[in-house]
Amino acid sequence: MINFINKFKGKSSMILRKSKPYRYLICILVFMTTYALLAMGLLPEKYSLEVAQVSPATIYAPRTVVDPYLTKLAEDEAVAAVPEVYNLEASITVAALSGLNQTYASLEEAAIEEDPQEQELLLQAIKENLSEEIEISHVRKFINLTSEQREYIYTNTYEILERNLSQGIKIESIDRAKNQVINELTLLTTDRDIRDLLIDINVPLVRANLLYSAEATERDRRQALNEVTEVKILKDTKIIDQGEVVTELHIRQLEALGLQETSSQDFGYYLGLALLIGIVFIIIGVYLNIYNQSILVDSHKLLLLGIIFCLTLLLSKAFSYFSAYLIPITLAPLLITILFDRNIALLLTIPLAIFSGIIVGNEFTYIILALTSGTVAVFSVRKVNQRSDLTRAGVIIAAANGLTLIALSLLTGSFQGATDFIKNISLDIIMGMVAALLSSILTIGILPFLESAFGVTTSIRLLELANPNNGALKRLLIETPGTYHHSIIVGNLAEAAAEEVGADPILARVGAYYHDIGKVSEPYYFIENQLGNENIHDSMKPLESSKIITNHAKEGVSIASKFGLPPVIIDLIQQHHGTTKIAYFYHKAKEQGEGEINESDFRYPGPKPQTKEAAIIMLADSVEAAVRSLKQPTKDKINDIISTIIEDKIQDGQLDQCDLTLADIKKIKEKFAKVLLGIFHQRIQYPQK
Structure with a gap:
């Protein structure tokens, strides 16, 4: 029953993952959430005042706007002052x-x-x-x-x-x-x-x-109009005092600010906000469609990206009630860089800075701070191998925030002298630095949940899986020590080769550790685990031996799933042999002449390697086993056997579905030879006593 439920969940998850309506629904929900967070508090409290009425409250301008009433009066005066030509x-x-x-x-x-x-x-x-x-x-x-x-x-x-x-x-x-x-x-x-x-x-x-001259007169009047400076109502300017009698000027200023009930600006604000969010989302969609289409066609990745985006805006809204500089805006750049890649993180840093700037009241200085700290955050986690690296990133971001706030204070001239400097910006700097550290702490706390929920495997998770005390790896070590030793060497080979060809070296190494995990089901059917000289397969039919050997890939997938290994590792286990033919048992079956021989019965089920990492593990696995079988390994023998095995894989079409180039293969050969020569070097023969 449990297996049936897990199978059903897997199938339903895959259907949703590829469902186009589901992706549209995710986009709509992210848009609506973003719109709601930005719209909340976009318009301040409204008043219904009339001329000659006593104001019930002291009203301040919530933002800087042009005063159309006084600007029109100034324009009329300027035009009236122009003589006829x-x-x-x-x-x-x-x-x-x-x-x-x-x-x-x-x-x-x-x-x-x-x-x-x-x-x-x-x-x-x-x-x-x-x-x-x-x-x-x-x-x-x-x-x-x-x-x-x-x-x-x-x-x-x-x-x-x-x-x-x-x-x-x-x-x-x-x-x-x-x-x-x-x-x-x-x-x-x-x-x-x-x-x-x-x-x-x-x-x-x-x-x-x-x-x-009507034409010359009109020209002079236009010039006079152009020279008129717009009269602005500055943010936090007092419009009217409590108890003050309302005048026509007050009404006009309240309407310009959208504070009067009769103002018709509400629709314009909300429509403008919807257009702005729509434009930003279209730009993000076009970018992903061109440069990272895998996210657009994968609902899980799209949902994960949307959750990070909305979660950051939600935190911006919550922390804005305390201080704009306390907002952990770098949470999204940190998470997106680790879970996706740097380019997407840089792209989303821009709209997040703009939207969070709107949330805190259209603060331009905050937008600059968010852009700066977000960019620093992206590059501060260029290489994250352990969770302490995120703490280091938080310290770097905190320092960048402090310097940015000092620079902005100098630019805006918000202080005069050392005393004013300390008094005006010290608190902002402290909160900006706290926000950076808070972002790294939240990233450390949230990251494991996102990894688990969405099946995303980060370098941190991979390094945790490389710990020998991990359940699956510990079982491999205890039950199949020969296979474990073989996997460690394959991991060293795979990591070194992956670094050379631009693949993920950590993924290659950890994948190699687990590639033969299926052998724990039948450990003694594999020669590296046979302690004596007797080989079990000598007494078995070739077809039976072939089925047991090829079955270890399928068993590996099953065991990996039980231990909750991430999908990327399971894919490497499934693909590390591709559809390779087990030549020894195939030729043995032909020699024994037991009826019609079907070559497919002596091949692994596949699929063939789909990634560089899977292909590298396949080659490292075959090369390590072959070199280990040499009685007296020399440099020439090692080079020859590496070239032969890789050439056989190419001729057999095992590398057709991965993106390794001929130049990559040459680098892999050279790296394999260098590592293997270090392992199987000739030792000095010590004299016996």
């Missing part, structure tokens, strides 16, 4: 003065004409350009003046008209300009007829030449 049209002035010159030229021509008839014709032509009030006698009186008098009038009237036009005349002030010209012309002569003639000639030439 008028352009002086020189062409109008030139045309008027040119017309005056032409009229005076005609008068002078008539004045110097000696022929009476011709003069009369000229006077008639001049009269046509004058008004009806001006008679020809007025013109005749003017031309009868002396040339000096006429010259005086020409010069002065020209100067009067030019001066008034040059000053610029707007349309609305044209009458005033004409009156000014009339007054000045009146002073030139006492003769009324001549004065009327001069007025009739000059006044029509007084025209509006200062024209309004």
